[in-house]
Amino acid sequence: xxxxxxxxxxxxxxxxxxxxxxxxxxxxxxxxxINDHFGKTSQFVIYDISDSGFNLIEVLKVAQExxxxxxxxxxxxxxxxxxxxxxxxxxASIGPTAAAKVVKKRVHPLKVQVDTKVEDxxxxxxxxxxxxxxxxxxxxxxxxx
Numbered sequence: 001x002x003x004x005x006x007x008x009x010x011x012x013x014x015x016x017x018x019x020x021x022x023x024x025x026x027x028x029x030x031x032x033x034i035n036d037h038f039g040k041t042s043q044f045v046i047y048d049i050s051d052s053g054f055n056l057i058e059v060l061k062v063a064q065e066x067x068x069x070x071x072x073x074x075x076x077x078x079x080x081x082x083x084x085x086x087x088x089x090x091x092a093s094i095g096p097t098a099a100a101k102v103v104k105k106r107v108h109p110l111k112v113q114v115d116t117k118v119e120d121x122x123x124x125x126x127x128x129x130x131x132x133x134x135x136x137x138x139x140x141x142x143x144x145x
Contacts, residue, residue: 020129020141021050023057025081025107026118027091031059034116038094038102038109039074046086047122051130054122060084074098079103087140090121108136 025044027036036042046058062077070092074097081089082105089107102109112121128137 004073021048022087022124022125022129022137023047023085024049024088024090024122025060025063025084025086026121027089028118032118034112034118034121035092035114036091036092038077038098039105043090044081044089045118046084047118049122049129051127054126058084067122074101078102078107079095081105081107089126092127101121108140 004121007097013062013103022048026034027041027043028034028045029036031043031045031118033091044060044062046060047049047054047058076096078101081102089102089109090112091109092112094102094111096111099109128134133141
């Protein structure tokens with residue numbers, strides 16, 4: 001049985017497009033809080049983030065249907081995030097097998113506390129990009145250049 005995905009494009013003017021822009025996805029049930037488990041989320045909100053700002057660019061809806069093999073769904077979702085160019089994935093929780101599948105697709109999962117707001121995470125990521133990002137973030141930025 002295949003999983004259905006619906007992508008809602010958000011039309012915005014993005015003056016921050018350019019060098020150092022990363023696509024960051026958040027597992028969120030309400031588009032406000034990072035509050036979902038990778039394999040159980042019904043949607044991901046995807047932002048472009050740079051040191052000069054961030055913009056919501058897409059909402060990726062995951063259909064809630066029964067899947068006989070959870071690993072197949074994890075593989076499919078990881079592939080879709082990779083196809084959309086997502087670099088970083090924020091989740092409230094992710095299992096080790098799913099995390100390995102995500103990393104294999106060159107998407108880097110970050111687990112955060114459930115009470116983290118998407119906007120706060122975007123601001124913190126923006127500040128980090130504007131200061132001295134860790135080497136693994138610099139590597140992602142340089143691969144996109």
